[in-house]
Amino acid sequence: xxxxxxxxxxxxxxxxxxxxxxxxxxxxxxxTISIVVMVSIGIGMNKIxxxxxxxxxxxxxxSIYKNSYVESEDGNYQSIEQKMDDALVNEIxxxxxxxxxxxxxxxxxxxxxxxxxxxxxLIAMDCTAxxxxxxPALSEGEYPTPENNEIILIGADAMQDxxxxxxxxxxxxxxxxxxxxxxxxxSEYAVNEKKKPVTVNLxxxxxxAESEDYRYNYCSYIDLEYFKTLYKKYAAxxxxxxxxxxxxxxxxxxxxxxxxxxxxxxxxxQKTIEEMGYKCExxxxxxxxxxxxxxxxxxxxxxxxxxxxxxxxxxxxNTMVMSIYERTKEIGxxxxxxxxxxxxxxxxxxESGMIGLIGGTLGMGFSYLASHYINKYGGTLLSSIMPxxxxxxxxxxxxxxxxxxxxxxxxxxxxxxxxxxxxxxARRATKISAIEAMKTDG
Amino acid sequence: MGENIxxxxxxxxVKKIYHMGxxxxxxxxxxxxxxxxxxxxxxxxxxxxxxxTLLNLMAGIEKASGxxxxxxxxxxxxxxxxxxxxxxxRYLGFVFQSYNLMNSMxxxxxxxxxxxxxxxxxxxxxxxxxxxxxxxxxxxxxxxxPKEMSGGQQQRVGIARAFVANPQIVFADEPTGNLDTxxxxxxxxxxxxxxxANHQTIVMVTHDPRLASYAxxxxxxxxxxxxxVEILRDITKPEEQTAAxxxxxxxxxxxxxxxxxxVQATENDKEMEERI
Ligand SMILES: Nc1ncnc2c1ncn2[C@@H]1O[C@H](COP(=O)(O)OP(=O)(O)OP(=O)(O)O)[C@@H](O)[C@H]1O
Ligand SMILES: [Mg+2]
Numbered sequence: 129x130x131x132x133x134x135x136x137x138x139x140x141x142x143x144x145x146x147x148x149x150x151x152x153x154x155x156x157x158x159x160t161i162s163i164v165v166m167v168s169i170g171i172g173m174n175k176i177x178x179x180x181x182x183x184x185x186x187x188x189x190x191s192i193y194k195n196s197y198v199e200s201e202d203g204n205y206q207s208i209e210q211k212m213d214d215a216l217v218n219e220i221x222x223x224x225x226x227x228x229x230x231x232x233x234x235x236x237x238x239x240x241x242x243x244x245x246x247x248x249x250l251i252a253m254d255c256t257a258x259x260x261x262x263x264p265a266l267s268e269g270e271y272p273t274p275e276n277n278e279i280i281l282i283g284a285d286a287m288q289d290x291x292x293x294x295x296x297x298x299x300x301x302x303x304x305x306x307x308x309x310x311x312x313x314x315s316e317y318a319v320n321e322k323k324k325p326v327t328v329n330l331x332x333x334x335x336x337a338e339s340e341d342y343r344y345n346y347c348s349y350i351d352l353e354y355f356k357t358l359y360k361k362y363a364a365x366x367x368x369x370x371x372x373x374x375x376x377x378x379x380x381x382x383x384x385x386x387x388x389x390x391x392x393x394x395x396x397x398q399k400t401i402e403e404m405g406y407k408c409e410x411x412x413x414x415x416x417x418x419x420x421x422x423x424x425x426x427x428x429x430x431x432x433x434x435x436x437x438x439x440x441x442x443x444x445x446n447t448m449v450m451s452i453y454e455r456t457k458e459i460g461x462x463x464x465x466x467x468x469x470x471x472x473x474x475x476x477x478x479e480s481g482m483i484g485l486i487g488g489t490l491g492m493g494f495s496y497l498a499s500h501y502i503n504k505y506g507g508t509l510l511s512s513i514m515p516x517x518x519x520x521x522x523x524x525x526x527x528x529x530x531x532x533x534x535x536x537x538x539x540x541x542x543x544x545x546x547x548x549x550x551x552x553x554a555r556r557a558t559k560i561s562a563i564e565a566m567k568t569d570g
Numbered sequence: 571m572g573e574n575i576x577x578x579x580x581x582x583x584v585k586k587i588y589h590m591g592x593x594x595x596x597x598x599x600x601x602x603x604x605x606x607x608x609x610x611x612x613x614x615x616x617x618x619x620x621x622x623t624l625l626n627l628m629a630g631i632e633k634a635s636g637x638x639x640x641x642x643x644x645x646x647x648x649x650x651x652x653x654x655x656x657x658x659x660r661y662l663g664f665v666f667q668s669y670n671l672m673n674s675m676x677x678x679x680x681x682x683x684x685x686x687x688x689x690x691x692x693x694x695x696x697x698x699x700x701x702x703x704x705x706x707x708x709x710x711x712x713x714x715x716p717k718e719m720s721g722g723q724q725q726r727v728g729i730a731r732a733f734v735a736n737p738q739i740v741f742a743d744e745p746t747g748n749l750d751t752x753x754x755x756x757x758x759x760x761x762x763x764x765x766x767a768n769h770q771t772i773v774m775v776t777h778d779p780r781l782a783s784y785a786x787x788x789x790x791x792x793x794x795x796x797x798x799v800e801i802l803r804d805i806t807k808p809e810e811q812t813a814a815x816x817x818x819x820x821x822x823x824x825x826x827x828x829x830x831x832x833v834q835a836t837e838n839d840k841e842m843e844e845r846i
Contacts (some may be wrong), residue, residue, distance in 0.1 A: 133686050144674055461670050464631060465684045465731075466659030469651055564632050566670055 129471045132521055138478040143453070149483065152440075152447040156487020157494060159440035162497035163433030164538045165502065165528060167512065170426030172529040174316055177418060186262040186341075187412050187442040188227075196407040212381045212408055220386060223400050225393035231381035233355060237312040238567035239330075241303045244290035248312065249347040250280075252355035253385065260387050264344050269334025277351035280330065284338040285345040305333060314362045317374060323365040397495060437541070440487070441549040448480050449551035452560075459557050460565025469558045476554035477547050484546020488539035495535065499528040575806055577626060578739060578771050579605040583636035586623050586794075597623040598795040600637070605787070607738075609740065610765060610772045611806055612785035620794040621775040628773060629662060629741045659688050663732035665761070666696045667744035669724045671716040671731075678712045681730045688735060702730040703710055706760060709805060722753035726760065733764050740765065742774040745750070758784050 129137075142149045194212060197205045212231065221266045235419035240246060253261075255272040258281070287303040287310070302312055310330040319325060336344055356378065365372040386401075386408075388394045394412040401408045452459070459472060502510070503526050510527045539540040586598040597620045605611045613621045626632040628639055630646045639646050642661060649657060663684075665669075671680045678699045685695035689731055703712055706726040716724050725745060732740050742761065746754035765772045774785070782788045786805055790797040 129687055130689050133692075137686075140674075277598055384832070458674075461672060462683075462687075463655070464629075464658070464664055464670075465653050466657075466662075466687045468655045468687070471687070563626055566666070566668075 129467065134471065134475055134478060138475055138482060141475075141481060142479055144284045148447060152265075152443055152483050153444040153487045153490065155440035156546070157438040157491040159433075159545075160488050160491025160493050160538050160542050163333050163430070164530065164534055165494065165498050165539070166429035167534060167538075168495070168499055168528040168530045169502065170422075171531060171534075172431045172525075173425065173510070174419070175529060176525045178415070183293045184436065186387075187391045187410075187415065188394055189261065189387045190388065190401065190408050190412075191392060192384040192401065192406050192408040194380055194382045196405055197407075201324075206409070207336075207516070209380075211280055212384050213379075216358060216406075217384060219404070220384065220401065223397055225389050225397055226386055227389040228257040228387040230254040230257035230261075230385050231352065231386055232383040233352070233378070234382045235314065235316065235359075237292070238315040239303075239310055239312050240327075241290055241301075241308050241310045243292045243294075244299075244301050244303070245292070246287075246290040246402075248286050248356075250312070250350055251347055252350045252352045252497075255351035255353075256347060257387075261385065263349075263388070264336045264339035264341070267335045267337040268436075271334065272351045272354070274351075274353070277354045278329035278332050279351075280333045281349040282330070282333050282335050283347050284336050286348055293451045307329065307333065308496075312452035314359065317366050317370040320365055320370075322368050322521075325365055326358065326362045358543070365548070415542045437545060441545045443479050444474040444483055445553060446547055446550040447483070448476060449556075451479070452476070452553050452557045455557075456560060456568045457563045459560050460568075463560075463562040464566065473554045473558050476557050477550050480554070481543050481547040482549025484543040484549075485539070487544025487546075491542065492535040493540055494529065495538070499530050502528040572663065576607040577604045578607040578642060579773070580638075581624075581628065582638040582640070584627060585626075585635045585637045585638060586620070586627060597794055598627070598634075601796055602637075602793075603789055603796060603799060605771060605773060606805060607771055608761060608769045610784065610786045611774070612782045613775045613791055614777070614779065615774065615791035615797075616777060619791045621777075621791055625741055625743050625773060625775050630657065630677070632672060635709065640705050642807075645665065655687075659684065659735070661738045661741040663723070663735065663737035665740065665742035665745040667747035669716065669721075669728045669748075671724060671727055672740040673716050675710060676713045676715055677719070677727045677730075679717070679739045680727055681734050682798075682823045684731060684735050700732070700736055702734045703727070705764075706730045721748050722750075722757065725753075725757055729760055729764070729794070731755065733768075736768060739773065741772045742772065742845045744775055744777070746776075746778075754781070782833050 192210065192212060194210055196210055197206055198208055200206045214231070217229055217231050217558065220226060230253040235250050235252075236247055238252045239248050255274065255277050258271050263281070264284075266281070267284070269279060269281075271281070282305065288302050288306055290301045292299040292301070309329045313325055313327050337346055341349060359374070359378065365373045366374055388399065390396050391412060394410055398408055398410055398413065462472060463469075506527060507525065581604065582602050583706075584595070584598055584601045588597055589593040601624065613624060615621050623632070627634050628641070630639075630641075630649065634647050641657075644657070646654065646657065676699060677681070678696070681702055682690075682695040684700035685698060690698070700709075700712060703709060703726075706729055708723060708726050710731070711719060711723060712726075714723075716727070721729070722761065725748075728745070732742070740761070745761065746757050749757060760772075761772060766772070773780075776782060785803070786801070786803040788800040788802065790800065
């Protein structure tokens, strides 16, 4: 048989039983919609919260804190203190996939600009490592270098919220660096009246551009060595016992921050550090467990879609079996007239594949519609079943996202399901004895 | 000359046994005969004697339990399904008692159906089918479905379908079984006329001795055995020769016509010849 004749005959057979073909196609449409929509919701959810976790931190950073918590055997959390020195920093820098390591001191300093005052977090870290930690771009100035280490990096919003406490209502002001004079002092310990306090003018600075990660917007970064000299000067101005405490606090770093070369390796590096006996944290570990939940959700949703698809596959098989029963006599005639068995098989496979194709195409169209309405009305329901309980979802988030490959894959899948579902009936058709077939009524 | 006429069908020691559970039904018991090219052969016997079974075996629709069936020098009992299908396309035509038309198709579509399997291009097969239907007197019923036609008309469509591909052998199982006497005669004349015009071989099953008189040779069957072979007209006889040769030239002309339309079919034929 010519291919064109085969196609024509197949289409004719499908249109002979319009109602039945239509119903089978509807089944296929529903199957396709459910698979596309379910997968699209899985993809949408994954994207939404990967994005939101991303916005809240850099995925490749691991931190070891001096003060950490461990879960003890009875299930309570216990505070522990981890001593961290240069030897540890060195050891960590040897671990595979570690891109940069820096020890960190973290202090609060008092800012003064004329009568106005404010507070700022001052984070001291190795200036050579600074460019490697995914800081926001600089809108002004440059990174400090070992040669020129007195530059202080200031968060974009750190100069807001200066207050002048006079009378009942404090006055608020935003300082403009370069225009207004600003200085900072350490304020950890009580001021020693006998000595002149250490005051650092913020002349030599660089500014971060506004970042989506709010953590960069309010703090400042300083080179570790410069910080040490400043802090030692500060300690020298303190009373004897405070001085001891202050100098002792420099002996252990408050944090060691590690940048890993790739997101994929974060968990491995974290494991190695924990094997060394240190407790550490990363955003990745949260994302990891959430991704796991999300993947499971995606699988559950996919399974629901698959079940719908399976039902429509059975539906197609049933239609084809019925069709073969009805057409037994015709099959017999075709055989006697010299039709090849393979052509009979092809004819039935074409018909069932066609049901898959039509159903898949329509289903694809309706999926976009369904996806649109889910995004419009399904937000509250879906955010509640999402990992993180909706914490990570924003207004108008797209819960159902259909990447371009999905409808194509679904359509292909629909055709394959159609052909596979039609295969056994088609084989049955070829097994029918021509004589017996012609004796049946039809 | 007489001896030179080809034995187009040879049946040698053919047996057919049906197994029904533990029961064995012997429908054909060691049957041997031959049919010559261009012969009109009639299988005559009472109901249940095994005529249809024998016809189906010869047509390759059923497999023999034993023996050989040789058509055009090829043992069809040993052919694969695929080659059998090709063989049927090329050499065989069928007429059935219950017409066996495709109910969803019009008369012209039914007639062109065997040509679809032969991959004859649409336009050409349409024309062939139309010409054929006009020949059997259904020029005004081209677009009628089987249900919209009388039994006689349906059988004419069946005959048109059997002859449209110009097969060398046409098998007919009680082609007039469902028709009244007048229509029966018309249909019989039609079959015989067509066959003689194209020098085709006819194998017809019937239980009616009156119809058997149309035949050149009658094979009497009883309970799965051949009772006797009766030759009414010896087609090898000289007096027939003149008639036959006249028809030969006529056939030659027709062949030329058909050749144009079946170039592709001929190629298929050659290809098959090599394979078989
Ligand atoms: N498929 C089958 N299974 C079992 N037995 C069969 C089958 N087909 C035919 N027979 C038996 O074979 C024998 C010959 O049957 P066949 O159909 O050839 O008879 P027939 O001569 O054509 O009769 P009729 O004139 O009634 O058509 C019968 O006894 C029948 O019962
Ligand atoms: Mg019979």
